[in-house]
Amino acid sequence: MKRFAGIFWSLLFLAVPVLGVAVFAVAPSIDVWLPKDVSEHGSQIDGLFYFILALTGVVFIATELLLFWFIWKYDESIAKGPATYIHGSHTLEVVWTIIPAVVLLFLAIYQMNTWADVKMRRPVMAPTVEVVARQFEWRLRYPGRDGQLGTPDDLFLVNDLHLPVDEDVLVQLKSMDVLHSFFLPNLRVKQDAVPGMKIPVWFKAKETGEYDLVCAELCGWGHYKMKGRVTFVTRPEFDAWLERMYLEQEATQPENGEAMP
């Protein structure tokens, strides 16, 4: 009976790495994996993700298998005698402290170039659009015909972000109230919107199409519905869309000198 308990516990612990690996093996085929990547730097970011996943995966499997093996082999019911107690090993502790430290240092250096591309090497250009997050929507402000943000001819929209494909896009990100996070899963872009700050976010889409824009920071009761979309179109389509939206906006304005109804 005692041996049975030992077998049960060891197999239960063995199920952790087995099921863990199975979940990762099956996930892509049932479409619960990374969303389609359509951005210039997405493959670099995904590459880092896979690299770290492999590294931590190997360590995870190795430690779980060791755990299983020790529970199985050193089961009380088949022990030949009492266990010997030791007071630890100084050398071993130094070794298992230094190895993770070296691995972390390597990762910190290895990812530097990708980080610089997505967070430091900002393209020199005027913002394509200003995105202001608020509970619970994305307010968009495009420069109007004069190409300048913050002038009376700006175009105002909500949640429906359109951007040109195959060129650098610079978003000026702000928040009107609390912390939000500007998340474009297909672009591998995620940036907090911080009240009182103007934060530049840049990316370049390689494919046209309609993708999710969601908030990735729990920002209040309506966080779940803080959902917009981003549509990437060609430059001529983008210009035509801007013009159409602008005319729609202006059509609702009173003519010069005309009294407000």
Ligand SMILES: [Cu+2]
């Ligand atoms: Cu939010």
